[in-house]
Amino acid sequence: MKIIWDLLTIVKAILKRVITIKDDLKYPFGFLLTREKFNNKYNWHEFSINEELTLYYSNSNEFFELQYNKSQIIVLGYFFDIRNGDLSKNAIIKNLIMSRQSNYNDFLENLSYLSGRFLLILNANEEIRLFHDVAGLKAVCYYKGKGRLVIGSHDTLINEAMEHKLKKLYNNPKEVSFSSHTRFESVEKLIPNMSLEITTAKIERYYPVGKYSVRSKEEIRRELISYLNETVKWLNKSNYKLLLSLTGGGDSKMSLAILKPLIHRLETFTYLKDTTNESNFVKKTFQNDKEIVDSIVNNLNLNHKFIEISSDESTDLSVIETIKHNVFSNHHYNLANDYYRIYGGENYLHIRSSALFNIGKYIFPFESINVEDWDVETIAKYVQKWTNIEDEADNNKHVSNLLDYAQLENFYNYNPLELLFLSYRLIQWHGGVVGESDIAFDTILLLNARKIVDLILSYPIEDRHKNKLFVELIDQLWPILNYWDINSPNNLQSKYLSTASQLKKYKKINSNLSGLSELGLKLIKTSSTQPERIYQKITNGGFLFKFSNNNIKKKESYELYINFLNYDVREGLQFKLRFYYNNPNGRDKITVKSNLFKKPRDIIDLYGEHVFQIDKLSEQKDLYINIEHHSPSSLASWVNASRLWIGDFKFVN
Secondary structure (H helix, E strand, O other): HHHHHHHHHHHHHHHHHHHHOOOOOOOOOOOEEOOOOOOOOOOOEEEEEOOOOOEEEEOOOEEEEEEOOOOOEEEEEEEEEOOOOOOHHHHHHHHHHHHHHHHHHHHHHHOOOOOEEEEEEEEOOOEEEEEEOOOOOOOOOEEOOEEEEEEEHHHHHHHOOOOOOEEEOOOHHHHHOOOOOOOOOOOOEEEOOOEEEEEOOOEEEOOOOOOOOOOOOOHHHHHHHHHHHHHHHHHHHHHEEEEEEOOOOHHHHHHHHHHHHHHHEEEEEEOOOOOOOOOHHHHHHHHHHHHHHHHHHHHHHOOOEEOOOOOOHHOOOHHHHHHHHHHHOOOHHHHHHHHHHHHHHOOOOEEEHHHHHHHHOOHHHHHHHOOOOOOOOHHHHHHHHHHHOOHHHHHHHHHHHHHHHOOOOOOOOOOOOHOOOOOOHHHHHHHHHHHHHHHOEEEEEEEEEEHHHHHHHHHOHHHOOOOHHHHHHHHOOOOHHEEEEEOOOOEEHHHHHHHHHHHHHHHHHHHHHOOOOOOOEEEEEOOOHHHEEEEEEOOOOEEEEEOOOOEEEOOOEEEEEEEEOOOOOEEEEEEEEEEOOOHHEEEEEEEEEEOOOOOEEEEEEHEEEEEEEEHHHHOOOOEEEEEEEEOOOOOHHHHHOOEEEEEEEEEEE
16 A cells, blocks of 8 residues: 555655646747747747748747838837947847848858847748847757758747647756757757748858958957947936846956946846855855955946755746756756746846856866867867767867757867857856746846957957956946955955065065065076076066077976075965976877975876965975976977976965
8 A cells, every 4th residue: 555655655756746837927038930839838929931831939039010012021029239238129120121132241240249148040042041130049949850940949949839749858957068969869959149930941050151350459348348338328228127146256346347327227146055064165256256255246336146056945846847858957046046036027137157158268278279270070179078988089079060950160269168168158157047946037148249259259368268358348447346355355455465474574584585585586507418408488477488490309308497495484385386287199208307206207197287385485305397308309399298387385384
C-alpha cells in the first residue's frame, strides 16, 4: 500500500506542475509567423502578409506597419534611430523603405543605426526578409523541415503550433550554451547579424561584411557619446518607467553615467541573496556590491532599493513553472519571480548593463590579443569554457560548425572571438537572462545598435581589456562615478592614502635597494657575460625582461636579483611575476630556477600571473630568478617565450 501511495503522490505532484503553468504568463512578447492555421487561444492580434503568411502577436508587443511605393516594413517591438532620438517611427521606417528601394547596402547602413528590441520584417522586391536587433533581445526561433517554415518567439510556442510533435533533444541549458540550438529537433535560433528569408528559408550574414574603419580613439568616443545622448533623448520621450539594475561593477556605472540627464526619473535596484552556504568568493562579491552601491546611492541621492531574492519556499510555483516553459535557461528563476511580484504590470523598462558591455572590455585572455593567424583550433581553445565540450577534437568540430552556420569564413580585421560572442553567447546566456524576466518588464541595452557595436569593436583591444574605454567615457559623461573602484570597496580616497603610505615606505628603504633605483631590482648575470644582451623595460607598474636579440645560445640564461640585506624595516614585500609562454610544443625548452620554488620549473607550467609575498624582509635571503634556454635559436618567438615581468610591488605588514 505504501508503494501505491507514494506513486499517487508523485503523480499528483506531476499533475500539479502541469496544471499550475499560467497561461496568462506564457510567451511574453510572443509572436508566431506561419502559413498554417494556428489555434489562437491566447487571443493575439493577427496580421496578414501578402495573403499567404499570418503574423500572430501578443498584446505586449508594440506593432508598427508602413507601406510605401509597393514596399512594406513591419516592426514588432520598440525601436529608435540613434542619430536622432526625436525621429518618429513613421520617418524612420519610411527612410528604411526608401533606402531599400535605392540600394540594399544603403538599407543595411540605415538599419545599423536602429536601436531597441525588435523584429523587423522587410517585404520588398518579391522577398520577405527578417532582421532583429544586434543583441538578439527579440529572440527569433524557426522550424525548418519537411517543406515547412514556422517562425516564433519561443521554441515551445513553435512546438505548440506543430501540435507538440517535435522531438525534445536537450534537457540542460549547458548543452546548448554556445550554439544556435533550442530544446527541440530542427528548431534553431536566428543568431544576431543574420537575416532569414521566408521564401527560400535561407539565412544570410549582413554584418560584418567588410573591414571596420580605423579611427582615432577621440573620434570614436565622440561619436559614441553623440549616439548615447540621442538614446537618452528617446528614453526621456518614452512613457516607460525607467529601471536600472545597479552593481559594484564598471558596466552599471557606465549605464548610470549615460543616464545622468534622466537621474530625476530613474529608479535603481540591486539584488542580494543569502550567501550563508556560498563560497567566500560569492560572499565577498555580494558584500562588495552592497558596500559600493550603498556609497554611490548615498552620495548621488538615487531612488534605490535592495531586493533580497526569495527562497524556494516563498516563490509562486506556477510562476516558476511558466518561466521554465517559456525559456531554456538557468539564471535565477526566483529572482524573475521577484521581478514579477515587485515590478510586473507597471510598464517598467529594465535597463541592463550586460551582454554588449562585455565587448567594451574584451573579456578574453590577454594573450589572445596578439594572435595574428586564427584557425579553428585556436578559436576553440578560447571559447571552450562556453561550449562545455571537454574533448579537444569534439570541441574543434563544434566550433567549426559554429563558424559555418554563422557564415564567418572571413573575419576581416575583427577579432573572431568577439564575433562568435555576438553570435552565440548573446542568444543563449543573455537571451535566457532576459527571457526569464520578460514576465515582469521589457528590457533595453543602451549599446544595442550595430553602429555602436562597430565603434566599440574598432576601439583598441588593449585599451578595452584594461577597461580604459568605459573609464574614459565615464570621465566625459559623469566623472564622479570614477571615484568608486570596480568591484572593490576601494575608492580614489582610499587608494590615494594607500599610495601615499607606500611612497613613504619606498623612500625609507630606497637608499638600501641595489640595482634599479625604483624598486631595487638588479640583473646580476647572464651566462654570456654580456649584460647588454638583456632588454629591460619599465612597464605596467613593473619591469619586463627578455633577451635583446634572436641569437640565443644553448644553455644561455639571464638572472634577476633582489638584495634584501641591510633593510631597516620588518615589513613584508608582495609582488607579482608574469610569464607569457604556453605552447605545449615548447616543453623542456626553457627552465626557470628560483628560491621562490622548491625545484626548477618548466616555463610552460608557470604561464600567467603569480602573486608572491616575502615576510620580514630584513630576515630574508636574497631573491633570484634564473631563466635558461636549453636549445639555440634565432627565432624572435623564442625571445618572447622567455619574457619575464615582475612588478606591482607592495609592502605589507
